[in-house]
Amino acid sequence: MLWLCLFQISSNKNTLDPSALKVYGRYSINNEQGLELISSAVHFGFSFDGTECSIDASIQNKQGHNYLQYELDGQYQKRIKITGSSTDPISITAQTNGRHTVWIYKATEAHTGGIFIRKIAGDNLKPVEETKAPLIEFIGNSITCGAAADASEVPCGNGQYHDQHNAYMAYGPRVARLLGTGFILSSVSGIGMYRNWNSDSPTMPQVYEKVDFQDKSQRQWNFALFTPQVVSIALGTNDFSNGDGIKKRLPFDSSEFVNRYVKFVELVKSKYPKAQIALLSSAMVNGNSRAILQRCLITVKERINGSHPADKKVATYFFQPMQPHGCSGHPSVEDHAILAKELVPFFKKLLR
Structure with missing residues (x-):
């Protein structure tokens, strides 16, 4: 590009x-x-x-x-x-x-x-001069943001939430640097596909088209500015969250998650018709929830591929489980290096 x-x-x-x-x-x-x-x-x-x-x-x-x-x-x-x-x-x-x-x-x-x-x-x-390197868009939540990853200046539990943000060291930019590609991050802490970590909305499908990811914002993002070769979607961690312990949290709804996910992929495809779509699981979702998330992503993949037989086939990647070392249960800067190293062969194959 x-x-x-x-x-x-x-x-x-x-x-x-x-x-x-x-x-x-x-x-x-x-x-x-x-x-x-x-x-x-x-x-x-x-x-x-x-x-x-x-x-x-x-x-x-x-x-x-x-x-x-x-x-x-x-x-x-x-x-x-x-x-x-x-x-x-x-x-x-x-x-x-x-x-x-x-x-x-x-x-x-x-x-x-x-x-x-x-x-x-x-x-x-x-x-800086223009480059023909391909572009990857990474859609996700706080993990994709690099939130709560860097406690080198402000220790965990101190300061404000963004005091430990380090987007440069997040897995997406690391993957891009290792592969020599460009990147953009479309990510929001706490956000999910059909519900957030402690609320029902606004979810990523509701804010993705807004330049600042604010549901009430009047500013629309101009998707014609970039044409990513690969769009990576890593959502689900917050859909599986147990919440904040205050707001009532219903059991995870697989059907609702899949239906919303399919609609969101359709939205992304409407913005980037020729892009390779990649669905990523979560290294933070473990146990039975991990298996459910993987089954959901496979279902989304099958439904999209079935409805778009002439398009590039949707790809999926399932992370290895991880015990995070960052703040409030998030991956640390060092953990993001591990995630990026794990992802490089997957994205390298997609970029061919």
Whole structure:
């Protein structure tokens, strides 16, 4: 796939207007606030000369905070905390002079709120060139977001939920880097196919078409911006959840789950008619629930393949069970590395 060239480069060689950037993931351009980074791991790249560049980033919540993270010359660096009261630009420094490439990622998910990029300053700034690498879209829940995975800065049980988010280290981006593909994450913590971890709605089928995955949002996502070769769907963990212990939780309904799943795959296929659809189970669902989930996914696969005989056949992958080491029962950064390594042969085969 050929990445879309979205905008033109700013005429000022010492600044790069956000509208010049090629953004991979869900985003919005606002004339007043600039580029809004919305979805998990939404990212863009640029290059500069010298040893330093700076990024003007902000959030709308003056009492809140959010996180970016970045890669310099192919090496992951760290997360960057953006506070609502901060007015200083982010400084990125290279150890040596010369030409350098930076990739900026949003570390948190859409429901954490957008991060606005007003401008980038530096010498001889240029957006990263287009690439013909294929694209994978990873649809999922908190696991796909990389939520609760990184307690290196804020220990589990402390701070706010998004303080342990690390989308860059989630299994999807790891798979993409290992295979040399592009990626976008369409994921929401706690979300399910027909019910969420402690509520009946809004579920992924209800919010997938919204740019920010908010059911009451008026902003619709433009699916024409990207054409993924593979769409990976990893939902079900929250459908099987026992809930929060407060709201009444009915037993898992296999029929409802399958029917909603089939309709959702039909929705995805309507957006990407030529994409290979892959249904992933959950490494966090074990015991009898694991067997039920796998049977449900096989049924979804058979029904879709039966109704679309001329299309690429739906693929399924069943994770090996895992005992997670992250916060609140989630995979840790190290666990995500294991999940990615497990998935690479599966996706490599699909990309052929």
